[in-house]
Amino acid sequence: MLPTPELVKTYIAAGLDCSHLEVDGDGQHFTAVIVSTAFAGKRPIQRHQLVYAALGDRMREEIHALSMKTLTPEEFAQQ
Template identity: 45%
Template sequence: MTIKNCIQQKLENAFDLSHIEVINESHKHNVPPGSESHFKLVLVSNGFAGKLPVKRHQLVYRLLADELNSSVHALALHTYTEQEWQALQNQVPASPDCMGGNGH
C-alpha cells in the first residue's frame, strides 16, 4: 500500500469526514521522483467544531505519528468544519514552492 493510501485510510477510519483530499506534493521539493514525503491534507468534518486549528492538527499528528517518524517529512494541514469549508467555497490556499534543499 502506498503511503498516500495508508494516510487516507487512517484518516477515513478515525474521522467522520465529509470531504478528504490527500495530495502528494513531493514533486514540488528536492526529492527523488516518485517520493512520498510531502503531503497536503484537506479534511472537512463537523467533528472539528469547537476545536481550535492547533487542536485539530494535534489530532492528525497523533494519528499519523508512525508516518511522521519514518517516511513523511512534511504535512500541510487544512482542517475545516462544513460551515468553514462552504465559506471558503471549497477552496484551499496553494502550497508554496520549496525554497530549501540542495537544488535551491
C-alpha cells in the first residue's frame, strides 16, 4: 500500500514539532512545506536531516522522493 500525503504528514508531525505542515503527493513522490522552530540557526541540509530523522526508515521503505521547503516561523511569515 502506498502512503498518502496525510500519512506522511502524521509521520513528520510525530517526530518534529511543526507550527505549519503541508504535504502533497501521489503515493511515491511528495512535496512538503514544513515550518518549525527547530530549524532556527540551521543550514538547509541540517533542516532536511531533521525531517529525515523524523521519517526514519520510512524514507527508504515507503517514500520514494520528498521535496521539502523547510522554514522557521519567521521565514514563513515573511512569505
